[in-house]
Amino acid sequence: MTADLTIAITAGVLVACGVYLILERSLTRILLGVIIASNGVNLLFLVASGEPGRPPLSNLWGADAIADPLPQAMVLTAIVITMAVTAFVLALAYRSFQLGGHDEVADDVEDARIRALAEADEQSDSYEDSTFSDTGEDSVSE
Amino acid sequence: MVNLVPVPVMLTFFGAAIALLFPRRPRVQRAISVGALLGVAVLAAVFIVFTDREGPLALWIGDWPVPLGIVLVADRLSALMLLVASIVALSVLVFSTGQDSDEVRRETPVSIFHPTFLLLMAGISNAFLAGDLFNMFVGFEIFLFASYVLLTLGGTKERIRAGTTYVIVSLLSSTLFLTSLAAIYAATGTVNMAQLSLRLAELSPPVQLLLQSMLLTTFAIKAAVFPLSSWLPDSYPTAPAPVTAVFAGLLTKVGIYAIIRTQTVLFPDSPLTGLLMVAALLTMVLGILGALAQVEIKRMLSFTLVSHLGYMVFGISLASHDGLSATIYYTAHHITIQAALFLVTGLIERRGGTTSLDGLGGLLKTSPLLALLFFVPAMNLGGIPPLSGFLGKVGLLEAGAAHGGWLAWVVMAGGILTSLLTLMAMAKVWNRAFWGTAPAPATAQGSSSGHGSTSGHDGQPPVDDQRRMPPLMVFATSVLIAFSLALTVLAGPLYAYAERAADSIRGANYVTAVLPEGVR
Numbered sequence: 122m123t124a125d126l127t128i129a130i131t132a133g134v135l136v137a138c139g140v141y142l143i144l145e146r147s148l149t150r151i152l153l154g155v156i157i158a159s160n161g162v163n164l165l166f167l168v169a170s171g172e173p174g175r176p177p178l179s180n181l182w183g184a185d186a187i188a189d190p191l192p193q194a195m196v197l198t199a200i201v202i203t204m205a206v207t208a209f210v211l212a213l214a215y216r217s218f219q220l221g222g223h224d225e226v227a228d229d230v231e232d233a234r235i236r237a238l239a240e241a242d243e244q245s246d247s248y249e250d251s252t253f254s255d256t257g258e259d260s261v262s263e
Numbered sequence: 264m265v266n267l268v269p270v271p272v273m274l275t276f277f278g279a280a281i282a283l284l285f286p287r288r289p290r291v292q293r294a295i296s297v298g299a300l301l302g303v304a305v306l307a308a309v310f311i312v313f314t315d316r317e318g319p320l321a322l323w324i325g326d327w328p329v330p331l332g333i334v335l336v337a338d339r340l341s342a343l344m345l346l347v348a349s350i351v352a353l354s355v356l357v358f359s360t361g362q363d364s365d366e367v368r369r370e371t372p373v374s375i376f377h378p379t380f381l382l383l384m385a386g387i388s389n390a391f392l393a394g395d396l397f398n399m400f401v402g403f404e405i406f407l408f409a410s411y412v413l414l415t416l417g418g419t420k421e422r423i424r425a426g427t428t429y430v431i432v433s434l435l436s437s438t439l440f441l442t443s444l445a446a447i448y449a450a451t452g453t454v455n456m457a458q459l460s461l462r463l464a465e466l467s468p469p470v471q472l473l474l475q476s477m478l479l480t481t482f483a484i485k486a487a488v489f490p491l492s493s494w495l496p497d498s499y500p501t502a503p504a505p506v507t508a509v510f511a512g513l514l515t516k517v518g519i520y521a522i523i524r525t526q527t528v529l530f531p532d533s534p535l536t537g538l539l540m541v542a543a544l545l546t547m548v549l550g551i552l553g554a555l556a557q558v559e560i561k562r563m564l565s566f567t568l569v570s571h572l573g574y575m576v577f578g579i580s581l582a583s584h585d586g587l588s589a590t591i592y593y594t595a596h597h598i599t600i601q602a603a604l605f606l607v608t609g610l611i612e613r614r615g616g617t618t619s620l621d622g623l624g625g626l627l628k629t630s631p632l633l634a635l636l637f638f639v640p641a642m643n644l645g646g647i648p649p650l651s652g653f654l655g656k657v658g659l660l661e662a663g664a665a666h667g668g669w670l671a672w673v674v675m676a677g678g679i680l681t682s683l684l685t686l687m688a689m690a691k692v693w694n695r696a697f698w699g700t701a702p703a704p705a706t707a708q709g710s711s712s713g714h715g716s717t718s719g720h721d722g723q724p725p726v727d728d729q730r731r732m733p734p735l736m737v738f739a740t741s742v743l744i745a746f747s748l749a750l751t752v753l754a755g756p757l758y759a760y761a762e763r764a765a766d767s768i769r770g771a772n773y774v775t776a777v778l779p780e781g782v783r
Contacts, residue, residue, distance in 0.1 A: 124449075136442075143435065148427060155434050162441045169449035192448060195397055199441055202404050206434060209411055213427060220420045226431070227424045229497040 135161030148214040148224040275385035286374030304349040310342035319776035334394035339764035359505040361735030383409035429498035436484035443477035457777035486518025489546035500561035504609025512602030539580030547573030547681040587765035589658030625701035645686035
C-alpha cells in the first residue's frame with residue numbers, strides 16, 4: 122500500500138501541537154490542544170484508508186477501485202464526538218471562570234496539602250506537632 | 264433470541280429519551296429509569312442462561328454481508344458483566360431515589376440526573392456487547408460523556424475542579440484510543456475483533472507489540488492501573504454519593520473488561536505479561552499505602568479501589584485459564600462490593616454529618632444497623648475467609664502458583680500484603696468512626712462548607728430528623744450487600760460459570776462463535 126506522506130506528516134505535526142497545548146494550565150488552551158490533536162488523528166484515518174487519489178464512488182472513473190468508505194465513516198463519528206467535547210469543555214471553562222475568575226486547572230488536593238505542610242515546616246524553628254487531618258473540606262478551592 | 268442482543272442498549276437509550284420528556288415529573292422519571300434498568304437486568308439474566316447453554320450470541324446489525332457490518336456479541340463474560348452492572352446501577356438508582364427533596368436539590372439536581380444515568384448505562388452496555396473495537400470506542404465515549412455530566416452535577420467549585428482533571432485525562436485516553444484504532448485499521452483493514460484475532464497474528468512482532476501497547480495504555484488509563492491511576496482518587500470523592508458508587512463499581516471495570524478482551528482475543532501470545540505483573544504489583548501496593556494515609560472515607564475507598572484493580576490485572580497477566588476465571592469472578596465481586604461500600608459511606612455521611620474520620624465516632628452505639636451494613640462489605644473487601652473476596656483471592660493465588668516463576672510469587676506476596684493492609688484500613692475506619700464516643704457537634708460543623716454536610720447553621724447542632732437514614736436508602740444498600748453475599752453463597756456454580764466464561768473468551772472459540780463461516 123502506498124500512503125500519502127504529506128498527510129502523515131501533517132497529522133504528526135498537528136498531534137505534536139495538540140500535546141504541547143494540552144500541557145498548558147489554562148482549560149481553554151487545553152481544549153484547543155484537544156481539538157488540534159483530534160484533527161491530527163482524523164487525518165491519520167485518511168492515511169489508514171489506503172492509496173490516495175481514488176474516487177469516492179464506484180464506477181465513477183471505471184474499474185472497481187474506490188476509496189475505502191469505512192475510515193471516513195469513523196472520522197465522521199470522531200468529528201461529532203469532538204464537537205460534543207468542545208461544547209462541554211467550553212461550558213466547564215466558563216463555569217470555572219464564573220466561580221474563580223480564571224479557567225486554570227487547579228492542583229489536586231493532596232499536592233496542595235503537602236505543600237501547606239512543607240511551608241509550615243519551613244516557617245517554624247521549634248518542633249511543632251502538625252497533624253495530617255482531612256475534614257472533607259477542599260483545601261484547593263477554598 | 265439473537266435479536267434480543269441489542270435490546271439492553273436500546274432500552275436504556277429510549278429510557279433516557281423518554282425520561283428527558285418529563286423534566287418536571289421526578290416520579291415518572293424514576294419509574295422510567297427503574298423500569299429500563301430492570302429490563303436490562305432481566306435480559307442479562309436471560310443471556311446468561313442462554314449463552315451458557317447454547318453458546319455465544321452474535322448479531323450482525325442491518326444484515327450486511329458478514330465481515331462488513333457492526334456485530335454485537337453476548338458471550339458468557341459480557342452477559343455476566345451486564346447482569347452485575349445492571350444490578351449495581353439499579354440499587355444505586357433506588358438509593359438516590361431515597362434522598363429527600365432537600366438532598367435531591369443539592370446532590371442530584373434538576374431533571375437531567377435520570378436521563379444521564381441511563382445514558383451511562385447505555386454506554387456501558389454497548390461497550391460490553393460490542394464485537395468490534397470502534398463500536399467499543401463509541402460505547403466508551405457515551406458513558407464517558409454521561410460521567411462528565413454526572414461528576415460535575417450542580418457545578419459547585421470543587422466538583423468543577425475535580426471534574427476538570429477527570430475530563431482532561433479521559434479526553435487524552437480517548438484520543439489515544441482513536442489513534443490506536445487508526446493504526447490497527449491501517450495495519451489490518453478491519454476493526455472487527457474476531458477478524459482482528461486472525462489478521463493481527465500475521466503481522467510482524469514489532470507491529471503487534473506497538474498496537475498492543477497502545478491499546479493497553481488506553482485501557483490502563485480507563486482502568487486506573489498504577490502509573491496511570493493518579494487521576495482517580497482525586498476526582499471520584501467529590502461527586503454525589505450515588506454517582507461515586509456507580510463510577511467506582513463500573514467505570515474502571517469496563518477498562519478491565521476491555522483489557523481482558525484485547526489480551527485474550529487480539530493478543531493471546533502477549534509478550535507483555537511480565538510488564539503487566541509489575542504494574543499489578545505496583546497498583547496493589549502503592550494504592551493501599553495511599554489508602555492508609557487517608558482520614559476521609561471516600562478518598563480512602565478510592566485508593567482501595569485503585570489498589571484492588573491490581574488483583575484483576577494480575578489475573579489477566581497470568582494469561583492462563585485459571586487466572587482468567589479467577590479474574591472474572593473477582594471482577595463481579597469487586598464491582599458489587601466497592602459500590603456497596605460507597606453507598607454505605609453515603610449513609611455514614613447522612614448519619615454522622617461528615618465522611619472525615621476526624622468528625623466521626625460512636626456510630627456503633629447510635630446506629631448498630633449502619634455498623635452492620637459497613638462491617639459486612641468491609642470484611643469482604645479485606646478478604647476475610649468465607650466471603651467472596653477471599654474466594655476470588657484464593658483463586659488468583661492458586662492460578663499464580665500454577666503459573667510459577669519468581670515474579671508471580673513476588674506479586675502474590677504483594678497481593679497478600681495488600682489484603683492485610685486493606686483490613687488495616689477498614690479497621691481504622693471501624694475504630695475511629697464506629698467505636699469511641701461521638702464528637703461534639705461543633706466538629707462536624709467544620710465541614711459544612713464542604714460538600715454534602717448535613718449540619719445546621721451557625722454552630723447549631725444538626726436537627727435530629729436530618730440525621731435519620733431514609734428507609735429506601737438503607738434498603739438499596741442492603742440489597743446490594745445481599746447480592747454480594749449471594750456471590751459468596753453461590754460461589755460454586757458462579758465460579759464454574761466463570762471458568763466456562765474464561766474458556767469461551769479464548770481467541771479460537773470467540774472467532775468461531777462470531778464468524779461461523781470462517782470469513783477472514
